[in-house]
Amino acid sequence: MPIEVQLQHIKKTFGHFQASNDVNFAVEKGRLIGLLGPSGSGKTTILRMIAGLEQPDSGDILIGGRRVNDVPAGKRGIGFVFQNYALFRHMTVRENIAFGLKVQKAPAAQIRARVDKLIELVGLKEFGGRYPMQLSGGQRQRVAFARALAPEPELLLLDEPFAAIDAKVRKELRGWLRRTIHQLGVTSIFVTHDQDEAVEVADDIVILERGHVEQMGTPVEIYQQPRTPFVANFIGEAMHIPDYTIFKGFENGTTEGAHEGILRPEFLEIGANDHEMRLPLASEDGIVRGVYFRGSNAEIDVEVKGQLLKGTRSLEKTPLHEGDQAKVFIHRIYSFAGGRTQILENRAKQVDSVVI
Ligand SMILES: Nc1ncnc2c1ncn2[C@@H]1O[C@H](COP(=O)(O)OP(=O)(O)O)[C@@H](O)[C@H]1O
Numbered sequence: 001m002p003i004e005v006q007l008q009h010i011k012k013t014f015g016h017f018q019a020s021n022d023v024n025f026a027v028e029k030g031r032l033i034g035l036l037g038p039s040g041s042g043k044t045t046i047l048r049m050i051a052g053l054e055q056p057d058s059g060d061i062l063i064g065g066r067r068v069n070d071v072p073a074g075k076r077g078i079g080f081v082f083q084n085y086a087l088f089r090h091m092t093v094r095e096n097i098a099f100g101l102k103v104q105k106a107p108a109a110q111i112r113a114r115v116d117k118l119i120e121l122v123g124l125k126e127f128g129g130r131y132p133m134q135l136s137g138g139q140r141q142r143v144a145f146a147r148a149l150a151p152e153p154e155l156l157l158l159d160e161p162f163a164a165i166d167a168k169v170r171k172e173l174r175g176w177l178r179r180t181i182h183q184l185g186v187t188s189i190f191v192t193h194d195q196d197e198a199v200e201v202a203d204d205i206v207i208l209e210r211g212h213v214e215q216m217g218t219p220v221e222i223y224q225q226p227r228t229p230f231v232a233n234f235i236g237e238a239m240h241i242p243d244y245t246i247f248k249g250f251e252n253g254t255t256e257g258a259h260e261g262i263l264r265p266e267f268l269e270i271g272a273n274d275h276e277m278r279l280p281l282a283s284e285d286g287i288v289r290g291v292y293f294r295g296s297n298a299e300i301d302v303e304v305k306g307q308l309l310k311g312t313r314s315l316e317k318t319p320l321h322e323g324d325q326a327k328v329f330i331h332r333i334y335s336f337a338g339g340r341t342q343i344l345e346n347r348a349k350q351v352d353s354v355v356i
Pocket residue numbers: 014017019037038039040041042043044045046
């Protein structure tokens with residue numbers, strides 16, 4: 001697939017604050033990209049520079065192979081949906097959607113046809129004559145989406161489009177957005193600080209931290225191979241382990257020496273006793289410190305060698321209670337020694353597989 005958007009060595013400061021610090025990434029045509037990072041990591045700044053609403057101090061922005069640094073916002077072929085880029089209150093749904101085409105002085109019949117198509121696409125056919133005030137938050141954002149798409153942009157930018165919408169509707173809108181964007185095939189970049197949203201919606205995720213890209217990849221790649229401790233901590237649930245060589249099966253560490261690690265709940269197996277463990281000799285003794293019902297399973301806080309770990313346990317098994325003894329087998333640990341991620345598997349499993 002050809003590259004649709006490319007950011008090359010983008011730097012941007014506001015006063016002394018470095019909002020973009022050598023940002024580089026490329027987006028293939030038709031992909032849906034999630035720009036994910038904590039608040040203040042520079043997500044909106046990047047979107048605004050792509051849109052032409054802000055100028056980088058240095059670096060190039062290419063859209064469709066063309067350098068657009070000096071192209072004004074209105075001529076970049078971009079549609080945007082911003083959280084607070086409100087609809088025009090005094091215009092109906094149809095008029096809102098038609099707005100961009102009217103500005104372009106498109107013929108009336110063409111505008112009508114395009115609005116018909118888009119209002120159908122966003123599922124608001126019955127609401128064409130309503131005003132924004134008469135719509136729910138989710139409906140308004142769908143109108144904003146249709147309005148952004150009306151002039152057939154090459155690129156669609158969305159900045160936290162669902163942030164102001166309540167949780168249940170937000171979840172529906174995510175699925176809807178993903179399906180609709182793929183159906184249209186329009187290259188899109190959406191910003192979010194919510195990892196669940198990014199993982200659920202995006203084809204590829206760009207993780208930003210303090211104005212630079214920590215990692216770019218598919219949700220699965222980022223989840224399974226976090227390149228940095230920041231990414232491992234930010235995506236999924238992560239427990240920081242100052243020295244993992246205290247645990248059975250990981251005593252040797254790595255040749256690089258540093259023994260800090262990160263554990264995820266799904267790397268742990270928690271049993272009530274030896275009989276429940278596949279490898280009892282390689283399991284640690286623990287004490288249950290907390291049990292939380294999570295619908296499909298129980299989340300268990302368990303203390304092992306003075307470290308509080310978090311794991312899960314099936315509700316089908318004997319329930320554990322606070323204060324109970326437990327057995328804990330640690331399947332794997334992420335190590336970041338030597339500046340790269342290594343997935344360390346418990347040695348007992350390797351030995352076991354050799355014996356079998
Ligand atoms: N127009 C501006 N003027 C001054 N500082 C700004 C401006 N825009 C952004 N910033 C600074 O850059 C930081 C990062 O901003 P932003 O890109 O909005 O982050 P994010 O969208 O990830 O929360 C902000 O916390 C703010 O301090």
